[in-house]
Amino acid sequence: MAMTMTQKILAAHSGKESVSTGELILADLDLVLGNDITSPVAIKEFAKLGKDSVFDKNKITMVMDHFAPNKDIKAAEQCKMCRDFCAEKDITHFYDVGEMGIEHALLPEKGLVTAGNVVIGADSHTCTYGALGAFSTGVGSTDMACGMATGKAWFKVPSAIKFKLTGSLRRYVSGKDVILHIIGKIGVDGALYRSMEFTGEGLSSLSMADRLCIANMAIEAGAKNGIFEVDDITLDYIREHGGAEPVIYSADPDAEYDEVINIDLSQIEPTVAFPHLPENTRTFDNIGEVKIDQVVIGSCTNGRLEDLIAAAEIMKGHKAAKNVRVIIIPATQQIYLDAMEMGLLRTFIECGAVVSTPTCGPCLGGYMGILAAGERAVTTTNRNFVGRMGHPDSEVYLASPATAAASALTGRITSPWEVIGK
């Protein structure tokens, strides 16, 4: 029975020769993730089982990133609950303030995920690790609790859409533009319940930062997971970050796909998703004059070093437009440090931006950059739902770091090509 990449990983983790679309399986987990919002609910569920210990203290990770450093008393209580649980169960990979970063940037950086893994996380953007050739998907807190107790999760084996990439990206066009383009094309439920499998010769021109960003937003098309074929770029990344030995699963040549979509990377333009859905995408021939109040560069989608470098290149030597608040959030402590050593933080601050410690903060309207009624933000995050970044009457426009940086300089949504040329 021919299988897709995802199906092969699921078969191998459920002790089966092969699996087919729609089959329900129980799979062994290589890693179970939770954050400071979802873990407390999972910890309460876990307590109901009356088990003393977790299935494997090295295969559970909790990251305090959403409302940490704690934004209020309730957030502090939630983090404390996670901290106490991890201490009691002797969880190896507990990341608190000082060590933490935004979970989906942190785990690959720490080498906690490798090719061929099965990972669940009580966070919808857990699909990010598909960039490493892992099967990785978001679940709820109850699934997380079961995962912590048993090391297993149930899955319905998904079918897949194959994205065949060719060509290479133009200057200041990034993985973010690619995934926004794709979501604009197939819609926010265009891949509902399915895998998005990325392959093709175009892969060789995509950095890990691009791939992590693309896989990160697979959920924004409704997908169960996004997954990239493993190549030398993946293997180098895993090796550099001290990840476990990769296991490479490739799709069978005759695997069946619901659809094959060809994407010529050289045709992708800077793309922006207008409120209030990631599928409302436009390119600059159709954007016009949209004034903005705030720019956010950060998040699990685009808070990586490459993203900060792209933004800094555009902002260097310029001042942000008057009345635009620019907030830059390196996604992890390591990225913060690297950005500091490269002089990027100076560039941002001289431009008039604030630079924050790693946190999800404004991405989900938590804190550190909440919008008032009627305000607009251009952000490198992944969701522009009603009220996502603050008041229900505020507006969020999703864009790449380069577009966000260009917009910071002009005070309106601006293509990097306009500011810095193609």
Add this chain to the structure above:
Amino acid sequence: MKYTGNVIKYGNNVDTDVIIPARYLNTSDHAELASHCMEDLDKTFVSRVQKGDMIVAGQNFGCGSSREHAPIAIKASGVSLVIAKSFARIFYRNAINIGLAIVECPAAAEEISEGDKVEADLDNGIIRNLTTGKEYKTAPFPEFVQKIIESGGLMQAIAHLSR
């Protein structure tokens, strides 16, 4: 599993950020979550929802974050059943895992109106609009999922699962 209730109707892509905005995620208290349910989409929801009411919605209900707080808030509001054209997959999973009844039925979701009285018999896969007299068929849950629900939720079911 049989449910009867009045309908509150919404459109497509009702996301978890409007079901329960992130600013309230600093708690996991069910009643507190319920008191902000749907706040950014429909300010009147909390005051008008009655125990047993049903939500009927369009495509991709529950899209967005994996917060289990979303189905919890809906369930704790007293909603007995959500009928939609389709559900986002994490929401679907979470609803089953925490015991919020949900069912996919595009025709019913299209035709049932706000305020209609509806009866749903999920064992036999029948949804009846008592206001219009129209009847709809739905697919029963897969056996595996039925087992989870019969066991009283995933936590109980997982203990009995074997390969």
